[in-house]
Amino acid sequence: MSAAAEILSRLFPDLDIANCDRLIDDGLLDSFSIITLVTELANDHSIKIPATEIIPENFNSLTAIESLIDKLINQS
Amino acid sequence: MQHNLSMANSKKMSIVSSKVPIGFLLAMLYLVISFFGIQQLLVPKYQTKLIEGALPGEYYKEKIRHDVIFLGDCEIYSNISPITLYRQYGISSFLRATSSQTLWQSYYFLEEIFSYETPQIVVLSISAMTEGSAVSEAYNRLNFDNMRWSSSKYRSIKASMTEQETYLSYLLPLLRYHSRWSQLSSEDFSYYFSSPEVSHSGYLMRSDINPLDTLPAVRVLADYEFPDICFEYLDRIKQLCDSHGARLILMKAPSVYPHWHEQWDLQIREYADANNLFYYNFIELNDDIGIDMSTDSYDMGLHLNIYGAEKLSSYIGLILSVQYQLPDCRNDPYISVIYDKKIADYDLMFSEQKREWEADKSLSIDKKD
Amino acid sequence: MNLTSIGFILFVAIVLTIYYVVGKHLQWMVLLLSSVGFIGLSGPFSVIAVSFVSAATYGLTMAIDRINAQDSLSQTQLSTVTDRSVLSARRHTRKNLLLTAIVGINLLIFIAVRLRDPLLLGLHLNNETDSMLYRLTSTLPLGLSFYVFQAIGYAIDVKNKKYPAERNFLKFTLYLVFFPCLTVGPINRFEPLTAALYQPHCFDGLQLQKGLLRLLYGLFKKTIVADRLLIALRVMDSNQELQTGWLFWIYALIYIIVLYCDFSGGIDIIVGVTSMFGIKLEENFLYPFYSKNIAEFWRRWHITLGGWFRDYVYYPLVLSSFMLRFAKRMKKISKILLSSQLHIYLSTLVIWLLIGLWHGISSNYIAWGIINGVLVIFSMYTDSRLKQYGWFRSITKTKLYNYCSIALTFILVTITMLLDRFGSFREYLSALHGGFTGQSIDVLDALSSLGLSLSEYILVAFCLILIIIIGILVRRETLDRWFKKCSPLLRFLIIDVSVMVIVVFGVYGIGFDAAQFIYGQF
Numbered sequence: 001m002s003a004a005a006e007i008l009s010r011l012f013p014d015l016d017i018a019n020c021d022r023l024i025d026d027g028l029l030d031s032f033s034i035i036t037l038v039t040e041l042a043n044d045h046s047i048k049i050p051a052t053e054i055i056p057e058n059f060n061s062l063t064a065i066e067s068l069i070d071k072l073i074n075q076s
Numbered sequence: 077m078q079h080n081l082s083m084a085n086s087k088k089m090s091i092v093s094s095k096v097p098i099g100f101l102l103a104m105l106y107l108v109i110s111f112f113g114i115q116q117l118l119v120p121k122y123q124t125k126l127i128e129g130a131l132p133g134e135y136y137k138e139k140i141r142h143d144v145i146f147l148g149d150c151e152i153y154s155n156i157s158p159i160t161l162y163r164q165y166g167i168s169s170f171l172r173a174t175s176s177q178t179l180w181q182s183y184y185f186l187e188e189i190f191s192y193e194t195p196q197i198v199v200l201s202i203s204a205m206t207e208g209s210a211v212s213e214a215y216n217r218l219n220f221d222n223m224r225w226s227s228s229k230y231r232s233i234k235a236s237m238t239e240q241e242t243y244l245s246y247l248l249p250l251l252r253y254h255s256r257w258s259q260l261s262s263e264d265f266s267y268y269f270s271s272p273e274v275s276h277s278g279y280l281m282r283s284d285i286n287p288l289d290t291l292p293a294v295r296v297l298a299d300y301e302f303p304d305i306c307f308e309y310l311d312r313i314k315q316l317c318d319s320h321g322a323r324l325i326l327m328k329a330p331s332v333y334p335h336w337h338e339q340w341d342l343q344i345r346e347y348a349d350a351n352n353l354f355y356y357n358f359i360e361l362n363d364d365i366g367i368d369m370s371t372d373s374y375d376m377g378l379h380l381n382i383y384g385a386e387k388l389s390s391y392i393g394l395i396l397s398v399q400y401q402l403p404d405c406r407n408d409p410y411i412s413v414i415y416d417k418k419i420a421d422y423d424l425m426f427s428e429q430k431r432e433w434e435a436d437k438s439l440s441i442d443k444k445d
Numbered sequence: 446m447n448l449t450s451i452g453f454i455l456f457v458a459i460v461l462t463i464y465y466v467v468g469k470h471l472q473w474m475v476l477l478l479s480s481v482g483f484i485g486l487s488g489p490f491s492v493i494a495v496s497f498v499s500a501a502t503y504g505l506t507m508a509i510d511r512i513n514a515q516d517s518l519s520q521t522q523l524s525t526v527t528d529r530s531v532l533s534a535r536r537h538t539r540k541n542l543l544l545t546a547i548v549g550i551n552l553l554i555f556i557a558v559r560l561r562d563p564l565l566l567g568l569h570l571n572n573e574t575d576s577m578l579y580r581l582t583s584t585l586p587l588g589l590s591f592y593v594f595q596a597i598g599y600a601i602d603v604k605n606k607k608y609p610a611e612r613n614f615l616k617f618t619l620y621l622v623f624f625p626c627l628t629v630g631p632i633n634r635f636e637p638l639t640a641a642l643y644q645p646h647c648f649d650g651l652q653l654q655k656g657l658l659r660l661l662y663g664l665f666k667k668t669i670v671a672d673r674l675l676i677a678l679r680v681m682d683s684n685q686e687l688q689t690g691w692l693f694w695i696y697a698l699i700y701i702i703v704l705y706c707d708f709s710g711g712i713d714i715i716v717g718v719t720s721m722f723g724i725k726l727e728e729n730f731l732y733p734f735y736s737k738n739i740a741e742f743w744r745r746w747h748i749t750l751g752g753w754f755r756d757y758v759y760y761p762l763v764l765s766s767f768m769l770r771f772a773k774r775m776k777k778i779s780k781i782l783l784s785s786q787l788h789i790y791l792s793t794l795v796i797w798l799l800i801g802l803w804h805g806i807s808s809n810y811i812a813w814g815i816i817n818g819v820l821v822i823f824s825m826y827t828d829s830r831l832k833q834y835g836w837f838r839s840i841t842k843t844k845l846y847n848y849c850s851i852a853l854t855f856i857l858v859t860i861t862m863l864l865d866r867f868g869s870f871r872e873y874l875s876a877l878h879g880g881f882t883g884q885s886i887d888v889l890d891a892l893s894s895l896g897l898s899l900s901e902y903i904l905v906a907f908c909l910i911l912i913i914i915i916g917i918l919v920r921r922e923t924l925d926r927w928f929k930k931c932s933p934l935l936r937f938l939i940i941d942v943s944v945m946v947i948v949v950f951g952v953y954g955i956g957f958d959a960a961q962f963i964y965g966q967f
Contacts (some may be wrong), residue, residue: 039772039788054760
């Protein structure tokens with residue numbers, strides 16, 4: 001399980017994270033949860049997501065989050 | 077196949093494109109009709125309440141000429157009976173007077189009258205010389221709502237409009253009266269299409285008696301000078317009369333209050349002398365006229381009731397018939413028929429009012445006991 | 446120009462006509478000229494302020510843009526990694542300086558205008574006869590609160606290379622001064638707005654009708670409900686007796702209704718007007734009273750303001766290296782949930798303080814900001830705390846929980862928004878105290894003395910029900926689909942009826958109690 005998947009499943013124990021692609025649209029992932037996720041990724045896994053990348057398209061599904069992380073790793 | 081499709085499409089387009097302008101025009105028509113229809117419903121009818129508002133419109137219903145026109149405010153429309161003038165002297169007259177009618181409003185009414193007819197005599201009540209500006213928006217409404225649109229009305233509104241008023245609200249009264257939706261009464265529906273007469277050639281009849289009690293204290297004023305604008309319009313009224321060959325007469329009705337100050341009277345006398353006009357201060361002639369404020373007023377001396385009005389009219393009629401060669405309309409076949417109807421209505425209203433008042437009076441006496 | 450005035454409607458009608466008559470490549474210029482004219486009507490101070498903001502922001506963002514260009518060029522040109530990184534760091538610093546300058550200038554103007562009175566007082570320039578500055582700045586610049594933030598957002602985006610700077614100074618100015626957004630906002634983002642703003646637009650009858658209907662809906666909310674209830678509010682303001690006990694709560698309820706109908710009505714008018722030009726604005730209100738907590742409420746009320754602060758201040762702040770290090774240290778110190786999210790709560794409080802200050806620089810707005818911040822933090826904390834438990838998660842799925850949350854949120858919002866109405870926090874507290882402890886006079890008696898007749902209360906109630914129903918229908922898009930299917934004639938007739946409803950029931954004109962006034966005279 002990727003770091004992002006692990007954190008999300010901890011935040012939303014009842015949710016089928018892998019198959020949900022409306023995390024933002026359905027209001028599941030609000031700014032509080034996003035920041036919690038990003039903070040943990042930064043502090044515990046050294047994955048730094050800049051504020052400019054916090055847009056709905058990047059966080060609507062687990063796949064989107066993981067591709068964002070991959071993109072950032074490749075850039076640096 | 078494709079050819080047919082494109083034909084069908086272009087046909088559809090032309091139907092759609094012709095539907096829209098027609099729809100737009102119909103909708104505009106509907107908007108206009110609903111706007112004016114609703115406006116007519118919400119505009120005050122002045123038939124059972126505030127009947128003074130109906131006065132400006134009464135003139136247009138007249139079918140005969142008038143040899144004498146009276147101009148002024150409530151001191152005219154409460155105090156003079158044109159029916160008496162006709163009955164006793166054959167004089168055909170009309171009262172073009174409304175609530176708190178100002179000098180300039182009188183001027184513009186007169187201007188309008190001259191576009192319809194040419195009276196020989198114009199009698200102007202000068203009590204409004206003290207008012208240099210329109211009294212209030214409410215009175216402006218009473219005085220203009222039922223006046224027909226003309227250049228005279230346009231200028232009269234301009235001269236009278238207060239700060240908050242907009243011209244648009246006169247052109248489209250719905251913008252002023254729209255809030256009456258919550259105060260609609262049966263009057264608004266029953267008089268939607270028609271507005272029967274409320275006056276007798278401009279006279280508002282009151283047959284009740286409310287005698288003068290105590291004379292009010294006379295206040296001393298700081299300044300007795302009439303405003304310039306009033307003199308300006310007084311001049312214009314005189315010029316208007318001169319240019320139409322009508323004689324102007326000035327008068328002051330015999331009201332007990334508001335107190336008619338000597339300093340005011342002096343200014344009028346001076347003006348009359350300077351301009352070769354007759355001025356009758358009927359307050360001074362009270363005894364000659366025979367006015368008795370214990371029976372002749374309906375509001376303790378402010379205005380005369382029908383008894384007082386007939387006495388005053390009788391006196392004025394005598395002056396007019398003696399001094400001027402006015403035709404006797406009782407001999408005119410057409411005019412006399414019209415006046416016969418007017419007299420019938422007048423006498424009927426008088427007997428009805430008298431009956432009502434006496435019934436009310438006995439009711440209140442019973443209550444007192 | 447008042448949004449509900451005939452002048453504004455005529456202005457829009459004239460601009461619309463010219464807009465669809467001229468060549469399509471000239472349409473944005475029509476918008477620019479009419480917007481400049483609109484601002485001009487507000488006085489010279491408005492024109493000076495916006496020219497200065499526009500010129501400064503444009504010039505400095507162009508400089509940032511040039512540095513950005515150098516950045517991408519250097520990626521290919523320079524050889525050694527160290528050379529590249531040194532120069533890139535230098536460019537980075539320069540960009541930051543420029544951005545700071547832009548933000549600084551804009552904020553300075555914003556604050557100076559907000560503090561105009563105390564400033565001029567301090568400089569002894571508050572004498573009307575002597576001080577030209579006082580006279581010049583007597584009317585506050587129109588739209589400043591909105592375009593300053595649009596300018597700052599744009600500059601930050603350009604610095605972050607989100608999009609290149611706008612080269613055309615006039616086009617850029619249009620982004621700031623677009624006239625519908627000057628009175629009540631919304632605060633627009635550069636890309637979404639200009640995507641439509643600079644493009645040519647064809648005349649689309651259906652869109653115009655929909656826009657017109659939206660405009661009329663806004664007028665309906667404002668002139669029939671908000672302006673009418675405002676009469677009652679003003680009467681209550683002037684009489685202390687009418688604000689104690691039960692009446693205090695009625696006052697609060699009336700106020701929140703007035704605030705919603707006035708604000709969202711104004712936005713409806715604006716969105717309607719812009720869609721008639723073929724431009725779609727971001728919604729500023731999305732059924733705010735369906736919110737189950739305060740945090741959600743601020744995602745549904747004045748959305749563009751919250752969104753702006755979230756994207757341009759909150760995220761950068763809470764994800765700054767300083768905050769992240771703080772979070773890491775806090776987590777090490779204690780394991781309880783609160784500490785690992787302390788940086789979020791602190792940032793939230795800061796944001797809310799700033800949002801409060803955006804509304805006004807006085808104690809009641811600062812208190813308002815802090816209170817909202819605390820409420821949001823509280824709801825975030827309890828949510829995250831309780832979400833760990835399965836029983837809580839199942840309760841939150843029940844309808845009863847939802848209804849209770851909605852009701853509680855509504856009450857909280859009503860109480861906090863009331864701060865707007867008082868000059869200082871202290872006054873607010875004493876009024877609140879009166880609401881709890883005061884003895885009120887008879888409520889029905891009081892209601893009949895607020896300047897509104899029974900039929901008007903019934904009208905307002907009816908309108909509120911209508912607004913709720915329309916909200917539901919719009920949410921489900923039923924209304925939209927049905928309107929599209931109607932024939933043009935029926936659509937025009939609906940517009941006609943709406944116009945007449947506003948003309949008859951709207952609150953405008955002399956002495957609103959026209960008949961009472963006139964009849965009362967005699």
